[in-house]
Amino acid sequence: MxxxxxxxxxxxxxxxxxxxxxxxxxxxxxxxxxxxxxxxxxxxxxxxxxxxxxxxxxxxxxxxxxxxxxxxxxxxxxxxxxxxxxxxxxxxxxxxxxxxxxxxxxxxxxxxxxxxxxxxxxxxxxxxxxxxxxxxxxxxxxxxxxxxxxxxxxxxxxxxxxxxxxxxLALDVALPGHTRFIELQQGKSDRPDLQSANRVVSGGRGVGSAENFAIIFSLADKIGAAVGASRAAVDAGYVPSDLQVGQTGKIIAPELYMAIGISGAIQHLTGIKDAGTIVAINKDGEAPIFEIADIGLVGDLFKLVPELEQALG
Structure with missing residues (x-):
């Protein structure tokens, strides 16, 4: 055994x-x-x-x-x-x-x-x-x-x-001295941890700018979700890299995953394939994200997201 x-x-x-x-x-x-x-x-x-x-x-x-x-x-x-x-x-x-x-x-x-x-x-x-x-x-x-x-x-x-x-347990082991701790730099947030959150709202290149990402943070706060991002959004400087979801970011499995302005590159889909329910909002109805989404909304995210937030009360 x-x-x-x-x-x-x-x-x-x-x-x-x-x-x-x-x-x-x-x-x-x-x-x-x-x-x-x-x-x-x-x-x-x-x-x-x-x-x-x-x-x-x-x-x-x-x-x-x-x-x-x-x-x-x-x-x-x-x-x-x-x-x-x-x-x-x-x-x-x-x-x-x-x-x-x-x-x-x-x-x-x-x-x-x-x-x-x-x-x-x-x-x-x-x-x-x-x-x-x-x-x-x-x-x-x-x-x-x-x-x-x-x-x-x-x-x-x-x-x-x-x-x-x-x-x-007492271990009599010689420990190396060539590595030492200097400092830990990590983002501080009142929101749930991205890797363990039950709900995640992610934004992609379609959000357009770091300032526009406020719409993602607002919806996440409304439903008590963590915030994520695609690699394209991170590379564009909209948000820091510790929010990146996907093959080269964090692999997550929330109960609810909302992909907003994310086209759905295979590297991103790798990071969310174990999610429970996937909701996609994108103006391109042919975006790959809709192939795996359980719920899809085709339209302008800057119109749909505020409407969704308002409907949540």
Whole structure:
């Protein structure tokens, strides 16, 4: 039976929902135990959150001042030491996981399975390629530790209600000193986080300018949604890059996704294919976005969006 170790993603003392999504992935291949590894300067609160996830067998908490910031070079050797005896090591396919997992795989001397989107069994997985135009099946060899990243948009977060024990783990590992934390620059917003929001309103090149993007923010605020953007809008300087949705941005799976002034390039569609309901507003009735939209409105967004906002009350 498979024994899985999930590397917890956290920031500012809070566990990221991506960890619970990795638990759902591990459940899908019938793991005999699913343990969560929390690396932090003070892991107590984060470990308590992880212990409450349904399906978690045990939480391993490693307290070390060097873990105050998520540096892949510092985390990786500790993960390798903690992974002894585990058949699988999973991390979310987020910026955090994409940075850390390759180092863990390299130190273990194994190939990484990236972007797991569907589980066939403990050794076989499906993942998208060619910007989501094709799905391939990847089979990892049995007998060696499998290191994989989980496409979080493809798995629902495991629920709460767990009561897993928390164990303190001491690791005698030499940590590298060539990497150090300088600062974290991130946008601050009262709106929901783009990657975990249930509702997202995105604007594209059709919005026309950074000033016009106010119409997107206004609708998002009206329905309590996060704000996203296409790469074209980001490249044009309408909004910062941390709002970009798509193959080279964030892969998301909200319950509602509104694409406004977005034509629907395949790179953008890759980032939203797991969304529940997709609403498209575009003046071009032949835009590719309408091929995947559940609801489509053809017309001038500067007329339709205010009308929609007014109808919402």
């Amino acid at each position: 498979s024994k899985v170790l999930i590397i917890a993603e956290h920031l500012n003392g809070k566990l990221n929902a991506s960890t619970a999504r990795c638990v759902t992935c591990a459940k899908a291949f019938g793991a005999s135990s699913i343990d969560v590894l929390v690396l932090a300067a003070d892991p107590a609160a984060i470990a308590a959150e992880a212990a409450a996830i349904d399906g978690v067998s045990k939480v391993l908490a490693v307290a070390n001042p060097a873990n105050a910031h998520a540096l892949a070079a510092v985390y990786a050797p500790q993960v390798v030491a903690a992974a002894a005896g585990y058949s699988h090591v999973l991390a979310p396919s987020t910026t955090f996981g994409k940075d850390l997992a390759p180092r863990v795989a390299a130190l273990l001397g194994v190939a990484q399975v990236s972007d797991i989107a569907e589980v066939i069994d403990a050794q076989r997985f499906q993942r998208p390629i060619y910007a989501g135009n094709a799905i391939i099946t990847v089979e990892a060899p049995a007998g060696s530790t499998l290191v994989g990243t989980v496409r979080t948009a493809s798995f629902a977060a495991a629920g709460a209600g767990g009561t897993a024990p928390v164990e303190t």
